[in-house]
Amino acid sequence: MKMGLCSFCLKSGILCQKCLAKLKSGEVSETDLRVARLLLSLEEKFPSLQNVYFHKTIEADRTLAIVVGPGDVPRLLGYGGKIVKTLSQETGKSIRILENGVDNRKFLEDLFAPLSIMTINTIWLPDGSTETRVILGKKRGAHSSLDVKALKEIASKVRNITLRVEFAD
Numbered sequence: 001m002k003m004g005l006c007s008f009c010l011k012s013g014i015l016c017q018k019c020l021a022k023l024k025s026g027e028v029s030e031t032d033l034r035v036a037r038l039l040l041s042l043e044e045k046f047p048s049l050q051n052v053y054f055h056k057t058i059e060a061d062r063t064l065a066i067v068v069g070p071g072d073v074p075r076l077l078g079y080g081g082k083i084v085k086t087l088s089q090e091t092g093k094s095i096r097i098l099e100n101g102v103d104n105r106k107f108l109e110d111l112f113a114p115l116s117i118m119t120i121n122t123i124w125l126p127d128g129s130t131e132t133r134v135i136l137g138k139k140r141g142a143h144s145s146l147d148v149k150a151l152k153e154i155a156s157k158v159r160n161i162t163l164r165v166e167f168a169d
């Protein structure tokens with residue numbers, strides 16, 4: 001796993017001045033550090049993690065989104081979901097894996113997985129601002145584990161978009 005901190009610091013847990021400065025400035029958060037070290041400790045068991053670029057984590061309530069490099073989502077979702085399950089157990093949060101630098105559709109697909117996205121469109125409000133309306137297909141049982149309010153907050157923090165979420169009848 002690669003990230004903005006040196007791998008030596010990440011492995012040892014003792015940060016050099018440069019890495020410490022990133023932590024102090026908020027460029028890297030305590031949660032980022034914790035999750036990055038967790039991912040690193042899982043590399044031996046799940047070798048696909050070696051090629052993952054870790055950007056950052058975004059928290060909203062009990063949901064924790066992990067933002068990784070383009071194409072990295074399958075590397076974290078493989079192994080029958082065991083990596084995500086372990087992350088969820090260790091952090092006590094519901095985990096979402098998102099990719100950096102993708103278009104809105106791909107971002108929303110990852111955000112709401114395993115629900116399918118039926119429609120995405122932009123709604124213009126009278127004040128000139130916009131909302132992104134997402135209509136999700138139903139999948140039995142999948143609903144309950146997704147905290148829509150937290151996911152809307154994550155969308156706002158990661159991409160600066162306001163979501164309006166609806167479910168298909």
Ligand SMILES: [Zn+2]
Pocket residue numbers: 005006008009015016017018019020
């Ligand atoms: Zn360092």
